[in-house]
Amino acid sequence: MKLSFSAEDEQFRGEIATWLEQNLCGEFEQLRGRGGPGDEHMYPDERKAWERKLAEGGWTCIGWPQEYGGRGASIEQQVVFHEEYARAGGPGRMGHIGEGLTGPTLIAFGSEEQKQRFLPGILAGTEFWCQGYSEPSAGSDLANVKTKAHFDETAGQWLINGQKVWTSNAHESEYCFVIARTDPESVGHKGLGFFLLAMDQPGIDVRPIEQLTGTSEFNEVFFDDAHCSAQDIVGAPGEGWKVAMGLLGFERGVSTLGQQMLFQNELDEIIRVAKLNGAATDPVIRQRIADAHVGLRIMRFNSMRTLSGGGDDGTLQKEAMIYKLYWSTWHRNLGKLAMDVLGPESEVLEAGPYELNRLQSMYLFTRADTIYGGTNQIQRNIIAERALGMPREPRG
Amino acid sequence: MDFTFTEEQLMIRDTAEAFLAEVSTSAAVRAAMATELGYDAELWQKICDEMFWQAIHIPEEYGGMGLGYVELVAMLEQMGRYLLCSPFYSTVCLGVNSLLIAGTPEQKAEYLPRIIEGATATLAYTGSNGRWDAEAVTATYVRSGDEYVLNGSWRYVPDGHSAQLLVVAAREEGSSGTSGITLFIVPADSQGITREWLPTMDQTRKQAQIVMADAVMAPESVMNEPGNAWQLLERIIGLATVAVAAEQVGGAQQALDITVAYTQERVQFGRVIAGYQAIKHKAADMMVKVEAGRSAAYYAACVADETLRGGSLASELGDAASVAKAWCSDAFFFNAGCGIQLHGGVGFTWEYDIQLYFKRAKSSETFLGTGAWHRDSIAASLLD
Numbered sequence: 001m002k003l004s005f006s007a008e009d010e011q012f013r014g015e016i017a018t019w020l021e022q023n024l025c026g027e028f029e030q031l032r033g034r035g036g037p038g039d040e041h042m043y044p045d046e047r048k049a050w051e052r053k054l055a056e057g058g059w060t061c062i063g064w065p066q067e068y069g070g071r072g073a074s075i076e077q078q079v080v081f082h083e084e085y086a087r088a089g090g091p092g093r094m095g096h097i098g099e100g101l102t103g104p105t106l107i108a109f110g111s112e113e114q115k116q117r118f119l120p121g122i123l124a125g126t127e128f129w130c131q132g133y134s135e136p137s138a139g140s141d142l143a144n145v146k147t148k149a150h151f152d153e154t155a156g157q158w159l160i161n162g163q164k165v166w167t168s169n170a171h172e173s174e175y176c177f178v179i180a181r182t183d184p185e186s187v188g189h190k191g192l193g194f195f196l197l198a199m200d201q202p203g204i205d206v207r208p209i210e211q212l213t214g215t216s217e218f219n220e221v222f223f224d225d226a227h228c229s230a231q232d233i234v235g236a237p238g239e240g241w242k243v244a245m246g247l248l249g250f251e252r253g254v255s256t257l258g259q260q261m262l263f264q265n266e267l268d269e270i271i272r273v274a275k276l277n278g279a280a281t282d283p284v285i286r287q288r289i290a291d292a293h294v295g296l297r298i299m300r301f302n303s304m305r306t307l308s309g310g311g312d313d314g315t316l317q318k319e320a321m322i323y324k325l326y327w328s329t330w331h332r333n334l335g336k337l338a339m340d341v342l343g344p345e346s347e348v349l350e351a352g353p354y355e356l357n358r359l360q361s362m363y364l365f366t367r368a369d370t371i372y373g374g375t376n377q378i379q380r381n382i383i384a385e386r387a388l389g390m391p392r393e394p395r396g
Numbered sequence: 397m398d399f400t401f402t403e404e405q406l407m408i409r410d411t412a413e414a415f416l417a418e419v420s421t422s423a424a425v426r427a428a429m430a431t432e433l434g435y436d437a438e439l440w441q442k443i444c445d446e447m448f449w450q451a452i453h454i455p456e457e458y459g460g461m462g463l464g465y466v467e468l469v470a471m472l473e474q475m476g477r478y479l480l481c482s483p484f485y486s487t488v489c490l491g492v493n494s495l496l497i498a499g500t501p502e503q504k505a506e507y508l509p510r511i512i513e514g515a516t517a518t519l520a521y522t523g524s525n526g527r528w529d530a531e532a533v534t535a536t537y538v539r540s541g542d543e544y545v546l547n548g549s550w551r552y553v554p555d556g557h558s559a560q561l562l563v564v565a566a567r568e569e570g571s572s573g574t575s576g577i578t579l580f581i582v583p584a585d586s587q588g589i590t591r592e593w594l595p596t597m598d599q600t601r602k603q604a605q606i607v608m609a610d611a612v613m614a615p616e617s618v619m620n621e622p623g624n625a626w627q628l629l630e631r632i633i634g635l636a637t638v639a640v641a642a643e644q645v646g647g648a649q650q651a652l653d654i655t656v657a658y659t660q661e662r663v664q665f666g667r668v669i670a671g672y673q674a675i676k677h678k679a680a681d682m683m684v685k686v687e688a689g690r691s692a693a694y695y696a697a698c699v700a701d702e703t704l705r706g707g708s709l710a711s712e713l714g715d716a717a718s719v720a721k722a723w724c725s726d727a728f729f730f731n732a733g734c735g736i737q738l739h740g741g742v743g744f745t746w747e748y749d750i751q752l753y754f755k756r757a758k759s760s761e762t763f764l765g766t767g768a769w770h771r772d773s774i775a776a777s778l779l780d
Binding site for chain 1: 397398399400401402405466652656659660667668670671673675676677679680681683684687688689690691692694695697698709715716718719722723768770771772774775778779780
């Protein structure tokens with residue numbers, strides 16, 4: 001076991017830290033610490049400009065292979081990048097869907113023509129993507145997609161009809177990738193296609209969802225004969241599930257240490273408040289703050305195991321499988337702790353009619369953490385079935 | 397960064413696992429735990445002669461294997477998993493660590509080779525006030541020329557009734573807190589020492605009470621930094637705490653494994669109960685507990701290693717040990733408790749092994765501080 005980063009990785013750390021220090025200033029200064037989960041609706045235009053700035057410095061898509069314009073950065077370097085980005089207070093990345101999901105999917109499954117057409121815009125920070133997976137009847141049961149794709153022979157293009165939901169930043173995106181049913185008779189994960197759609201077209205209607213935070217990061221997206229050209233399906237019709245699942249496999253946990261740095265900032269803020277208002281003398285609050293510290297330290301150690309290639313027998317990465325359930329539960333508890341430390345002040349808003357302060361916003365948003373990206377209940381099913389070998393749930 | 401076991405560490409772990417699966421069966425554990433000694437002396441001698449485990453992290457200059465704390469933790473995890481009844485924990489994790497941290501060169505040269513030959517040892521520092529910090533040291537000494545005269549008692553001493561060598565902590569009469577503490581190493585059969593086995597709910601690890609009445613310690617018994625040994629004792633306790641956490645990970649894993657195996661066999665309403673979500677979700681929570689605990693224990697092992705062999709992580713020992721002990725204590729208890737529940741009625745019987753894990757979970761949770769105790773100490777460092 002070796003817990004430190006190599007000299008080369010530390011040099012890389014210095015490089016990105018210096019670049020951020022020299023560039024995350026001036027017009028971008030106001031973006032520090034903004035635009036993360038719960039705050040994604042803030043400063044979209046300025047954050048897009050920041051993406052272009054990042055691209056100029058060669059700091060977008062660093063994990064992509066060099067032949068596609070990336071740096072071919074190692075896992076360690078990507079971890080270091082995310083850590084330094086979080087440390088500097090880099091704003092929530094407008095480009096993260098394109099960089100983290102679309103790009104790797106196209107590199108793995110896309111045609112040459114798709115790669116040439118779509119990758120450069122992602123790299124340059126000029127074209128943004130959103131994700132069309134969930135539907136009103138396809139939540140935990142993600143394969144229960146009802147959105148249909150019909151190939152119009154005369155026009156030579158696909159027509160998409162249906163509805164997606166919980167689509168982040170749909171109103172700020174140029175493109176959306178959509179899974180839709182190419183075989184109308186099919187059910188479940190068979191008969192799906194993976195489509196790349198331009199958002200700016202008459203057949204697409206984006207409606208924001210007003211969340212319990214009073215803000216809107218998520219949208220409903222309606223497709224009414226939305227067009228998708230024949231060459232913009234990834235893989236063959238019927239292979240959409242394979243492509244979509246391959247995409248989930250691209251999350252290697254490189255951003256987890258960066259995420260934890262944001263969590264640490266939140267915990268530090270809670271500790272600051274607790275010392276200030278006297279909550280730090282309450283023995284129950286003290287236990288809970290210490291428990292949060294214990295949980296966050298272990299989250300880091302767990303990520304280090306995952307990033308090191310995981311399972312110590314080289315096979316199943318159990319510590320990777322627990323990550324979502326673990327962090328979301330930890331974070332939800334932190335949200336409640338924040339309010340309990342604030343005491344009666346936790347009720348008082350920053351301003352009317354419904355302007356939340358940072359901890360209030362975090363508290364409310366953590367209620368989404370245990371739902372999106374696979375609810376805690378689905379995570380437990382996955383762990384029980386795949387890691388512990390218990391019987392699979394019956395599927396309709 | 398590479399936070400995984402090396403090939404060699406994997407081999408050590410796998411060898412330990414295979415050996416323990418053979419010798420530390422349920423029947424063997426139950427036979428050993430029913431005795432006052434608490435272990436099979438022949439098996440211990442075999443471990444010392446053939447496996448050489450007692451020498452694992454003793455430096456080569458004293459005849460040891462010279463391996464690190466990560467290797468030790470890899471083995472301890474397996475011992476916890478198989479509930480090995482042996483004086484390994486007391487001898488290696490308390491005795492050897494005390495010598496490595498606080499022994500004088502003469503004491504190391506005298507006692508480490510004896511431990512390698514199979515001598516057993518333990519550490520006694522706690523009185524009866526239920527604390528695990530410097531306040532726990534209540535036995536006192538007065539100086540008489542260059543000798544020390546000890547009076548007082550120690551409780552909850554692992555294998556204290558059977559260990560051949562005792563490391564004891566006492567404080568100068570009238571001192572309090574972290575000052576005035578001195579460590580001594582003496583043969584357990586020395587004049588003025590009486591030892592009494594304390595029958596315990598967890599029978600797999602024996603505890604004892606030690607009483608000294610005007611026990612005279614010669615100057616060569618005094619370990620490093622007399623009168624100022626708390627900082628050394630604190631480090632010894634930190635290392636011992638990491639070792640308990642490692643055992644707890646193994647116990648928590650086994651509690652999960654035997655429980656899942658049972659639910660895969662037990663049929664109710666016409667199907668195995670492992671198929672019910674109420675069972676699956678509880679098992680998933682148990683796995684989260686144990687995997688997170690494993691990450692904590694392995695990290696703490698790296699910190700412990702640098703504590704003994706030098707390195708920048710050494711300064712993290714207090715935090716890393718508390719993080720690991722707080723989590724692993726709660727995790728083991730959670731898993732063993734859920735284990736009984738998921739076993740249903742048979743979980744309440746003497747016959748099924750889950751009860752052994754439930755009892756070890758509680759005793760190891762208490763020993764060297766519960767989760768709440770360690771969270772208190774973390775809170776003090778974060779908030780005061």
